[in-house]
Amino acid sequence: MAKENIKDKLLIFQKNEITEYEIYRKIAKSTKDENNKKVLEKIAQEELNHYNIWKSYTGIDVKPNKVKIVFYVFLSKILGLTFSLKLMEKGEERAQVNYKEVFDVIPEAQKIEEQEQEHEAELLSMIEEDKLNYIGSIVLGLNDALVELTGALAGLTFALQNGLLIASSGLITGIAASLSMAASEYLSQRAEGNENALKSAVYTGITYIITVFLLILPYLLIPKNYFLSLILTLIIAVIIILGFNFYISVAKDLPFKKRFLEMAGISFGVAGLTFFIGFLVRVTLGIEI
Incomplete structure (x- = not known):
């Protein structure tokens, strides 16, 4: 050389x-x-x-x-x-x-x-680091919010076809689910003898609520174009999954690709299924809003 x-x-x-x-x-x-x-x-x-x-x-x-x-x-x-x-x-x-x-x-x-x-x-x-000690609680809140709310919003989009109504329904569903999930995490951690059960529950609940807000945001910003809102919600879901899994893969030395595809596959699979269910509900019940 x-x-x-x-x-x-x-x-x-x-x-x-x-x-x-x-x-x-x-x-x-x-x-x-x-x-x-x-x-x-x-x-x-x-x-x-x-x-x-x-x-x-x-x-x-x-x-x-x-x-x-x-x-x-x-x-x-x-x-x-x-x-x-x-x-x-x-x-x-x-x-x-x-x-x-x-x-x-x-x-x-x-x-x-x-x-x-x-x-x-x-x-x-x-x-x-505190946040890494509660990564399981964060995963629980994030994963459940992504799976449940992307599915709920997809179903509500076809069933209701009204941006503000979809956002309101999603927000109510999301807040109720976040409180329920936080309570379940608290009881689960207490049953395992975890002295920081309340902190675990708070991490789960806060992660859930933040994810809910991000997912319903497109419906609040462009309520008249609910199908575009759904597409943007799914894009936001991918970005959240991408960012979170990248963070975990670096901080915890875990494989990125497998975890990303698994979480994205579950979220989009549930969203697709509930979108179809929303279609059946609208056609079967003849809902017009």
């Missing part, structure tokens, strides 16, 4: 290291949990050490990527420490492949790669 090419690669590695140093340092600074803070600071120091190793070969100071720093620090505040750092670690995995290209020239490259691989394990053992 040409000397110039090696130097270009080292400068890229160098920029990545100093950028990730700043990300870990800034997140550590705003982290209240002392254990999390110590591990983040340790990893930040490792990133700085790696930067200095690359610098000893290039002889050049490199500035961090400020956009990337702002993005990941902001992401950690919105979507949590686990998700944002694991998403960044996936970028490090790609960088480790590039390290292999300079193994023969830079002896320290292999050591750096080994240290980078330890980061993810450290992060997994370190992170204790």
